[in-house]
Amino acid sequence: MHIPDGYISPTTVITTYAVALPLWIYGLKKLKEKLNEETLPLIGALSAMSFIIMMFNIPIPGGTSGHAVGAALIAILFGPWVGFISVSLVLLIQAVVFGDGGVSAYALNALSMALTGSFSAYFVFKMIKNKKLAPFLAGWVAIVSSSFVVALALGIQPLFWTHNGQPLYFPFDLKTTMVALVGSHMLFFGIVEGIFTKLIYDYLQGKNREFSYEK
């Protein structure tokens, strides 16, 4: 889901940065309220975990691959703003240091994987908190919603930006991106994200109920 440079039009780049910028500023403020000497190792470890699990590329039928993101776990433990900023930081390092995701597409990648993932996980988890499957569903919904945003952003490119009938940026239409991206995340990577979120959440929780740092 890491969109590279050249896949989205300059208008999309500017729009996504304009939307993301105030959210980053506000999110950083919210992070500051939670980040201290005590929570640093926890938020640091969870964010590092997000970086690492994104390196586990899982092949699926059809010749493509994907990975979990880890935003859901941070969001249900520390709240959606911390999830958003932490995963944004991970995506920034990936884009700048490893060329994974374009710098021009960074805002879009943050809006999809970090923002949408964190907030959808947080609300799903809040709604069904007492159910055993809550962390799984939070993870599943998080990554599927993220893939929806990516599919939308990519799928509208050939609709708006063409030259002599040829698409200038990402060439495949909405129907294709929805089926390929959202479909594969519903069937495969959503399950992976769900299992990851539930396994780690349950392990951290142990016998101790109500251990969330989210208040």
Next chain:
Amino acid sequence: MKNKLYTVLIILTVAVPLGLLSENPAWGEWEENYYQKILGFIPNGIKNAHTIASPIPDYSINGMSDVASYYLSALLGLVLVYGIFYILVKIIAKKQDSHGSA
């Protein structure tokens, strides 16, 4: 909670070369010749994309084996993520200090 998180993190980091098993690209993240093959052309924006050169593109370091570069990339990622949060904590603490004494 801290120790449990570190345990998971260490296990995942040790296992990170498993992520190299798949040769498949992510959907939508193909090489340029994929578009040439499927569409008969490479979309202009993709062909002429302005990309800022990254120090370790695709988590692979020149002259190093895939596994070694993947491990090094993972460690570098960990250090950067932690380092940035650590600096943030220091900045926040300093600000609070100066507020307190003022």
